[in-house]
Amino acid sequence: MRDRHKRLAPTHGLVLGVLLGAGLLAGCAGPHLEFAAEPSQPSVSLTGAEIRLTILPNTWKGYPSDLGRHYTPLEIRIENDRADEIQIRYADFLAVDEARNQYRAVTPAEAARALFGGRPPSLLAWHDPGWPYPFWPVRPRPPLYTPYYPYPYADPDFPYRWPRAPAYDILTLGLREGRVLPGARVQGFLYLQQATQKGSLLSLSWTAVSADGKPLTTLSSQFRIVR
Numbered sequence: 001m002r003d004r005h006k007r008l009a010p011t012h013g014l015v016l017g018v019l020l021g022a023g024l025l026a027g028c029a030g031p032h033l034e035f036a037a038e039p040s041q042p043s044v045s046l047t048g049a050e051i052r053l054t055i056l057p058n059t060w061k062g063y064p065s066d067l068g069r070h071y072t073p074l075e076i077r078i079e080n081d082r083a084d085e086i087q088i089r090y091a092d093f094l095a096v097d098e099a100r101n102q103y104r105a106v107t108p109a110e111a112a113r114a115l116f117g118g119r120p121p122s123l124l125a126w127h128d129p130g131w132p133y134p135f136w137p138v139r140p141r142p143p144l145y146t147p148y149y150p151y152p153y154a155d156p157d158f159p160y161r162w163p164r165a166p167a168y169d170i171l172t173l174g175l176r177e178g179r180v181l182p183g184a185r186v187q188g189f190l191y192l193q194q195a196t197q198k199g200s201l202l203s204l205s206w207t208a209v210s211a212d213g214k215p216l217t218t219l220s221s222q223f224r225i226v227r
Contacts, residue, residue, distance in 0.1 A: 030067075032068070033202065033224070033226070034057075034226055035057075035221065035222075035223060036201065036224050043055060043056040048217035048219055049216040049217035050080075050081040051078070051086060051217060052078070052081065053219045054077040054078075056075035056077070057074055060073040060189065063169045071106070071192060072095075072193075073190070074190045075189050076187065076189070077186075078187070080180040082182055085210070086180050086209065086210060087180070087210065088178060090190075094204070095202055097198060097202050097203075098201040103193045103194070103195040105192055106191050108170050108174030108175075111170050112167035112170045112171055174190075174191065175189060175190050201225065202223045203222045205221075206219050
């Protein structure tokens, strides 16, 4: 029995280490947002002038996972139920905390440049659905030499074992400026300038405009910043 406890002790230590590591990783993602009126709700939908704005905080799952330490990513869905086009512009989004500090929305390209600059291709990481990059995958065979080598395009996991730019998720998942056709909808992440670093309450508003820039309605919601 004593030998059995000796054998189990390292296992318990390993489990404890994994749990502590997971807790540390969870705490590295930065502050998160709760809706002031309904903290338990994962999203809120606002309507006006036949336009629907849905805000989904805390949904960023891309790389880098700690994006919230540098920017405040908010997933935005805009649905145009009007008979005419509307226009999306970053300047029409406004975030203000209780101390009247104002935060602007930046373009995905600006966020990518601020975080990664012009990193050369030689420093890119290999990405695989089973491996959280930027860590190099540990596997018996090199990532390029698949069972399908020398025909990598036949690999069912293609293209995820090939280099991806570190800013790939920021650029591809970001909300785009431009027109929204009648009956259409768009979705993407809005990147705010460190809007969760100072205050405890954050108000986000969006002024929807027509294709010629005429204001149509202003939709807003308030969040509580949880650290």
